[in-house]
Amino acid sequence: MIRVLLVDDQHLVRMGLRMLFDSAPDIEVVGEAANGSDAVRLVDDTVPDVVLMDLRMPGLDGVAATRRIMSARPSTRILALTTFDDDDHLYPVLSAGACGFLVKDTAPADLLDAVRRAAEGDHAFSPNALARLVDQALTTRSTTSPPPLPLTRREHQILALIGEGLSNPEIADRLNVGVTTVKTHVSSVMIKTGCPNRIRLAILASQHNLT
Known part of the structure; x- marks a missing residue:
């Protein structure tokens, strides 16, 4: 509880x-x-x-x-x-x-x-707040191309939607899947990319031009 x-x-x-x-x-x-x-x-x-x-x-x-x-x-x-x-x-x-x-x-x-x-x-x-945090973080990013992401097609979709600031229920609705399925994919993306939270995932999505 x-x-x-x-x-x-x-x-x-x-x-x-x-x-x-x-x-x-x-x-x-x-x-x-x-x-x-x-x-x-x-x-x-x-x-x-x-x-x-x-x-x-x-x-x-x-x-x-x-x-x-x-x-x-x-x-x-x-x-x-x-x-x-x-x-x-x-x-x-x-x-x-x-x-x-x-x-x-x-x-x-x-x-x-x-x-x-x-x-x-x-x-x-909230999406607007997340976007401002990502923009600030990206002002100092490297101009070199980031390495490819070791993600499946569905995980790429999930990452892109996180980059847009969508919550798990919103992602589930957009992709027509269950919230539990979204949570599983988010956890997998975090493990594969080494990102500890959604802010880092949103920054990663922006760096790879997924948003």
Whole structure:
């Protein structure tokens, strides 16, 4: 069971998120906080696996709260969930220790997938945020051609769709296969390429002009 703490200053947002997670048999909401200070306290009280963190809140904001939580409990996985999809919010919260950055119009299935991936040690990003991270990483890439990828045709397809920022459910829908099948292919691509997470896979896809 994945233990989740919800942090958002809007009660209606927290209520909607709780209803979504209550529908998932493998996720349990262990607490709610309306500000960063309460979030820091509740992490100690509830010991969640994943914290879904709003960024703009009264008092202690989400970036400062993320920094304090990661300092005290570095194994906690924190996913930023915000209305503001810009670099002024993306890079500070990642520097504070967040493992992902999602906007609030993320589809419910993608949000559930992101929480599960975060709990497993992976990263999760909205497509626009992922694209900006990839662009920044590629500004210093080598101009030489990368070596061929040791992937099957299906794995090439999977890698290309990861490069576009698609989640596992979206890839499954695009390719008309099951989510479990997609997860198996993603794991295989990671092993074959030595990429530890989806950010590195997205960069690799761009380097090979798959996007």
